[in-house]
Amino acid sequence: MVELIIHNARIRTMTAASDAAIVADTAVAVAGGMIHAVGGDAEILSHARDETRIVDAAGATLTPGLIDSHCHPVLGCSATVGIDFGGMVDLESVRAAIAEEASRLGAGEWILGWNLDYKAFETAGIRGDHFDGVTGGRPLAVRFFDMHTGLANSVAMERSGVDGTETFADASEVVVDEDGTPTGELREIPAYSLVFDAVPQGPAEELAGTVQTKLLEMAASGVTGATIMDGDRKTLTTLQALEELPGGLPVRLQVALWHHPGDDDSAVAQRIALLSSSGRRFRVSMIKMFIDGVIDGGTAWLHQPDTHGESAEPFWPSVDRYAEVAEAYHRAGFQLATHSCGDAGVAHVTEVYSRLDPSAGSGAPHRIEHLETMTDHDVDSLVEADVVASMQPLHMQWREAQGTDPWAARLGEERASRAWRVKDVLTAGGRIALGSDWPVAESDARIGLAWARLRRRPGHPESPVFEPAQRLTGVEALLGYTRWAAEALGRDDLGTITPGSQADLALWAADPVETDPDELIATPVLLTTVAGEIIHQTQEVTS
Ligand SMILES: [Zn+2]
Numbered sequence: 001m002v003e004l005i006i007h008n009a010r011i012r013t014m015t016a017a018s019d020a021a022i023v024a025d026t027a028v029a030v031a032g033g034m035i036h037a038v039g040g041d042a043e044i045l046s047h048a049r050d051e052t053r054i055v056d057a058a059g060a061t062l063t064p065g066l067i068d069s070h071c072h073p074v075l076g077c078s079a080t081v082g083i084d085f086g087g088m089v090d091l092e093s094v095r096a097a098i099a100e101e102a103s104r105l106g107a108g109e110w111i112l113g114w115n116l117d118y119k120a121f122e123t124a125g126i127r128g129d130h131f132d133g134v135t136g137g138r139p140l141a142v143r144f145f146d147m148h149t150g151l152a153n154s155v156a157m158e159r160s161g162v163d164g165t166e167t168f169a170d171a172s173e174v175v176v177d178e179d180g181t182p183t184g185e186l187r188e189i190p191a192y193s194l195v196f197d198a199v200p201q202g203p204a205e206e207l208a209g210t211v212q213t214k215l216l217e218m219a220a221s222g223v224t225g226a227t228i229m230d231g232d233r234k235t236l237t238t239l240q241a242l243e244e245l246p247g248g249l250p251v252r253l254q255v256a257l258w259h260h261p262g263d264d265d266s267a268v269a270q271r272i273a274l275l276s277s278s279g280r281r282f283r284v285s286m287i288k289m290f291i292d293g294v295i296d297g298g299t300a301w302l303h304q305p306d307t308h309g310e311s312a313e314p315f316w317p318s319v320d321r322y323a324e325v326a327e328a329y330h331r332a333g334f335q336l337a338t339h340s341c342g343d344a345g346v347a348h349v350t351e352v353y354s355r356l357d358p359s360a361g362s363g364a365p366h367r368i369e370h371l372e373t374m375t376d377h378d379v380d381s382l383v384e385a386d387v388v389a390s391m392q393p394l395h396m397q398w399r400e401a402q403g404t405d406p407w408a409a410r411l412g413e414e415r416a417s418r419a420w421r422v423k424d425v426l427t428a429g430g431r432i433a434l435g436s437d438w439p440v441a442e443s444d445a446r447i448g449l450a451w452a453r454l455r456r457r458p459g460h461p462e463s464p465v466f467e468p469a470q471r472l473t474g475v476e477a478l479l480g481y482t483r484w485a486a487e488a489l490g491r492d493d494l495g496t497i498t499p500g501s502q503a504d505l506a507l508w509a510a511d512p513v514e515t516d517p518d519e520l521i522a523t524p525v526l527l528t529t530v531a532g533e534i535i536h537q538t539q540e541v542t543s
Contacts, residue, residue, distance in 0.1 A: 001031060001032075001049060001051065001052075002029045002030065002031045002036055002047040002048065002049060002052050003030055003031060003032075003051065003052060003053060003532055004029070004030040004052065004053045004054075004055070004503070004529070004532045004534075005027060005028070005029050005030070005044055005045060005047065005048055005052055005053070005054045005055065006027065006028050006030075006055045006057055006062060006505070006507065006527075007026060007027035007028075007041045007044060007045055007054070007055070007056060007057065008026060008027070008041060008056050008057045008058055008059060009026055009027065009028070009057035009059070009060060009061065009062040009507065010022050010026070010057075010059065010060070010061045010062065010511065011023050011025055011026065011028065011038065011061075011062045011497060012061060012062070012063045012064075012478070012497075012511070012513065013038070013064075013496055013497040013498060014063065014064050014478065014479060014482045014483045014495065014496050014497065015483070015496045015497070015498055016483075020475050022061075022511075023038075024040075025038045025039050025040060026040060026041050027039060027040060027041045027043070027044035027045065028044065028062065028497060028503075028505070029044045029047045030503040030529070030532035031532075032532075033502065033503055033531035033532045033533070034500060034501065034502060034503055034531075034532070035497060035498060035499050035500065035501050035502070035503050036499065037499055038497060038498070038499060053534075055507075055527065055541060056541075057507055057526075057541070058540075058541075060507050060508060060509055060510075060526055060541075061507070061508045061510065061511040061512065062497065062505060062506070062507050062508075063222070063478065063482065063497070063505070063506050063508065063512060064224075064482040064483070064486075064494070064495050064496055064497055064501075064504060064505065064506070065222060065223065065224025065225060065482075065504035065505050065506050065528060065529070065530065066221075066222040066223045066224060066225075066445045066481040066482060066485075066506060067223070067224070067225040067226065067227075067433075067481060067482065067485035067486060067489070067494065067495065068218065068223050068225070068226040068227070068435045068436050068438070068443065068445060068448075068481070068485075069226075069227055069390045069433035069434060069435035069481075069485045069488055070227060070229050070337075070369055070390050070392065070433075070435035070436070070437050071226050071227065071228065071229065071435060071436050071437060071438045071443060072147070072228065072229055072230050072437070072438060072439060072440075073211050073214050073215060073218075073226065073228060073253075073438070073443075074207070074211055074228060074230075074234075074235045074238050074239070075147075075228075075230045075235075076214070076438055076439035077207060077210040077211045077214055078201075078207055079114055079143060079147065079196075079439060080114050080115075080439045081112050081114075082101065082110075082111065082112030082113040082114065082142070083097050083098065083101050083111075083112070083113030083114070083142070084113070084114060084115050085097060085113055085114065085115045085116045085117065085120075085142070085145075086115040086117075086145070087117075088116075088117060088120060089117050089119045089120055090119075090120055091120050091121065091124055091130060093120070094116065094120050094130075094131075095130065095131055095133075095134055097113075098111060098113070098131050098134050098135065098140065099134035101113070102134055102135050102136050102138055105138060107136070107137070107138070108137070108138060108139075109138055110138065110139050110140075110141060110156070110199050110200075111135060111138050111139065111140045111141075111142075112141055112142065112199065113142035113143070114142065114143045114145070114147075114439065115143075115144075115145045115439070116142055116143065116144040116145060116149075116151065117144070117145060117398070118144060118149075118296050118297070118406045119405065119406060122406065125183070126149070126151060126175075126183065126184065126185040127183050127184050127185070128140065128151060128152055128153035128154060128156075128157075128182075128183065128184020128185075129153065129154070129184065131153060132153065132154075135153060135155070137155060138155065139152070139153065139155040139156035139158075139159050140152060140153040140155070140156055141156045141192075141195050141196055141199060143192065144297075145398070145440060146294050146296065146297070146440055147189070147439070147440055148187075148188055148189070148293050148294045148297050148299065149185065149186065149187055149188070149192070149294075149297050150185075150186035150191065150192025150195060150196070151184050151185060151186065152182075152184050152186060152192070152195045153184060154182075154184075156195050156198070157182055157184075157195065159198050160194055160195045160197065160198035161194075161198075162174055162182060162194050162195055163182070164176040164180050164181060164182040165180075166191070166194065168188075168190050168191065168262070169190075169260070169261050169262025169317065170188070170190065170260065170261035170262060170290075170315050170316060170317065171187075171188065171293065171299060171313065171314075171315045171316075171317075172187055172188035172189070172190040172191040173186075173187040173188070173191055174186055174187075174191050174194075175187060187293070187297065187299060188293055188299060188315070190260065190262075204237055204238055204241040205241050205245070207238050207241075208238050208239075208241035208242040208244075208245055209242075209245060211238060211239075211242055212242055212245060212247065212249070212250065214443070215249070215250045215251050216250050216535065216536065217443070218251065218438075218443050218444075218445070219250055219251055219528045219530075219535045219536040220525060220528070220536045221443070221444040221445045221446050221447075221525055222445050222446070222506035222508070222512075222525045222528060223251060223443070223445050223528070224251050224252060224504035224505070224506065224528060224529070224530045224535075225251055225252040225253070225254070225485075225494060225504060225530075226251060226252075226253055226254075226435075227253070227254045227255075227256060227286065227337075227435070227489070228253055228254070228255045228256060229256050229258075229288050229337065229339075229369065229437075230256070230258050230288065231255040231256055231257045231258060231284065231288070232257065232258055235255060236255070236274075236277060236282075236284070239253065239255070239279055239282045240279060243279045243280055243281070243282075248280065248281070249279065249280065249281040249282060250281075250530065250535040250536075251281065251530055251535070252281050252282070252494075252502075252504065252530055252531075253281060253282040253283075254282075254283060254285050254286060254489055255282055255283065255284045255285070255286070256285075256286035256287060256288035256335075256337050257271045257274060257284060257286070257287055257288065257334075258287075258288045258289075259271065259287055259288070259289050259325060259329070261289075261290075261315060261316045261317065261321070261322070263325075268325055268328050268329070271287065271329070271334075272328070272329070272332040272334075275332060275333055275334055281530070281531075285334065285335055285362075285364075285489070286334060286335040286336070286337050287329045287334045287335070287336055287337065288337050288338075288339070288369075289322065289325070289326070289336070289337075289338045289339070290315050290338070290339040290340075291314055291315060291316065291319075291322065291338050291339065291340045291345040291348060291349050292311075292314055292315050292339070292340055292341055292342050292344075292345040293315055293341070294341055295311060295341050295342065295372060295373070295407050295410055295411060296398075296406045296407045296410065298310030298311050298410065299311065299315070300341045300342035300345065300372075301313060301314045301315070301340070301342040301344045301345035301348070302342040302343055302344050302373075302411075302415070303342075303343050303344045303347070303375070306410040306411060306412075307409060307410055307411075307412050308410060310410070311342060311410065314344075314345065314348065319348060322352065323352045323355070326338075326352050326353070326356070327356060330356045330357075330360065330361045330366075331357075331360050331361070333361065333362040334362065335362060335364045335365070335366060335367065335489070335490065336353065336366040336367065337366070337367045337368075337369055337390065338366075338367070338368055338369065339368075339369045339370060340368050340369065340370060340371060341370045341371070341372045341373075342372070342373065343373050343374050343375055343378050343415070343418075346368055346371050346374055346378050346382060347375075347377075347378050347381060349368050349387075350368070350378070350381045350382050350385050350387055351381070353366045353385055353387050354381075354384075354385040354387075362490065363490060364489065364490025364491075365386060365387065365388050365431065365487070365488065365490065366387055366388070367387065367388040367389075367390045367433070367488060368382070368387055368388070368389060368390065369390045370390075370391065370392065370395075370437075371389050371390075371391055371420075371421070372395070372407075372419060372420060373411060373415050373416070373418045373419055374418055374421055374424075375418065376424075379421055379424050379425060379428055379430070380428060382425065382430060383425060383428040383429055383430035386430075386431070387430075387431075388431045388432070388433055388487075388488040389422070389425045389430060389431065389432045389433070390432075390433045390434075390435060390488060391420055391422055391432055391433070391434060391435075392420075392434065392435055392436060392437050392440075392441060392448070393420050393422060393434070393448070393451045393452045393455060393470075393472075394436065394441045394442065394447060394448050394451035394452075395420070395437065395440065395441055396419065396420060396451065396455060396466050397441065397451070397457060399419075399464075399466055400464070401464035403416055417467065419466060419467055419470075420455075420466075420467070420470060421467075421470055422434075422452065422470055422472060422480075423469060423470040423471065423472060423476075424470065426472075426476065431484060431487065431488060432480050432484060433480060433484055433485040433487075433488035434448055434449075434452055434477070434480035434481050434484075434485065435448070435485075436448050444521070445481055446512070446520050446521045446522075446523060446525075447521055448481070449477045449478065449481065449512060449517065449520060450517035450518070450520050450521050452471075452472045452476075452477040452480060453471055453472055453473070453474060453477050453517040454471065454517050454518070455467060455468065455470060455471050458517055458518050458520070458521045459518050459521055459522075461518065474512070474513035474514060474515075474517075475513050478512055478513055482495040482496070483495035483496050502530075502531055503529055503530075503531055503532035504529065504530050504531065505527075505528070505529045506525055506527070506528050507525065507526045507527040507528075507541065508523060508524075508525055508526065509523055509524040509525075509526055509540070510523045524538055524540070525538075526538050526540050526541045527541050
């Protein structure tokens with residue numbers, strides 16, 4: 001039975017033959033959650049039955065639904081509570097925001113926050129005691145925007161039992177003064193989790209409800225699918241709880257299970273047992289690992305140390321162990337997704353991937369996440385090994401014109417100019433997939449599309465353009481969020497408008513390919529469907 005017809009549309013199928021073209025067809029019929037037929041209005045409307053929902057697109061542009069290739073909706077919803085420090089680049093404004101939050105809270109309540117900028121600490125250093133005068137004796141635990149560094153005060157340390165003697169199986173660190181007292185800086189997730197784990201949690205349904213709201217917000221920007229990059233049992237429990245809620249899980253989620261460097265073989269076996277665990281709209285299919293940290297924090301893995309003499313080592317104490325578990329997960333049928341911001345990390349992961357026996361895996365390509373700076377040789381090796389570059393050009397939003405930002409200052413001019421080489425990967429014949437990394441950056445896919453095309457702040461033509469030669473065309477940017485993102489999942493039933501593929505669709509008030517990217521960020525998405533079910537709809541569309 002045809003349950004949905006969308007007619008009177010301009011259709012971008014994003015199939016290979018017609019990437020750049022609007023096809024002659026103007027209507028789509030959906031049956032059983034799949035695209036049943038694509039054709040002219042009269043032909044498709046003849047499929048209508050009494051129960052068929054009919055949407056008149058009134059000339060709007062229909063594209064495949066967008067796939068955010070890298071995000072953290074569950075972790076992000078539990079992490080983005082408290083103060084949003086976005087835009088605060090000096091210590092005074094951070095202190096004022098903490099003082100204001102403290103005045104709202106009861107005695108002894110946790111002061112939480114996220115989206116801190118490293119720039120605010122450039123001269124004073126990252127320390128918890130900067131805020132001792134304004135917390136009123138409350139515990140303080142906040143995260144930096146990239147989610148790789150935490151900051152806590154002495155009260156939070158005491159509540160969580162962190163005393164500076166902690167050791168980690170990876171390069172995580174509770175940073176201490178010369179006398180061994182923690183400074184408050186907590187480098188990498190295993191270190192800051194020790195403190196955040198002590199923060200009281202609400203019930204699973206509460207978090208599930210917040211995640212549902214977040215995913216619906218993403219759907220309002222055309223998103224119909226995403227990859228969760230930090231999965232564990234809590235993620236799966238939350239998604240199960242979400243599917244039980246009224247309205248259920250709105251978008252399609254692929255879950256990557258997170259392997260930590262210190263995890264032993266029994267942990268590997270437990271994850272392998274979870275492969276293909278699924279719900280109605282989520283599925284475990286990937287393993288996420290980190291080969292390094294972040295350039296701004298001095299924890300990336302670069303061919304040569306950064307200008308502070310840091311970022312010269314991998315995150316793993318033994319890269320042989322990384323190769324060993326990569327092999328085990330590959331043979332089990334997982335796709336691999338390894339975080340690497342630095343060029344040496346990209347080179348190493350590419351080499352490890354290229355040694356894996358292709359006939360033993362799932363057939364889906366392996367991926368590297370972020371790839372913020374690469375040499376020409378790294379690009380060539382990556383492309384030759386057919387590894388997907390899963391990139392987020394909107395992460396350039398923290399850069400500054402003269403290279404004065406912490407990211408560029410640590411890299412130096414030459415390496416900073418080899419940034420987010422999306423176009424070079426494509427030109428060399430490689431694969432890219434685009435995403436937001438929310439809550440690191442905005443989850444609104446229109447902002448991600450605009451950054452990929454402009455490489456500057458959308459809506460601000462006066463702002464600096466970073467590496468203009470790497471700008472993508474409108475079609476390339478949309479492919480990065482649709483067909484290429486689907487291919488990066490090994491899925492040929494997503495990312496295009498083709499009979500037999502999933503009816504995950506987005507209807508745009510103006511063509512997302514042709515619209516000026518500065519205007520695209522405010523272009524309404526009128527309707528979004530997942531498996532033919534309308535999950536977002538504005539009043540402009542009647543059905
Ligand atoms: Zn991430």
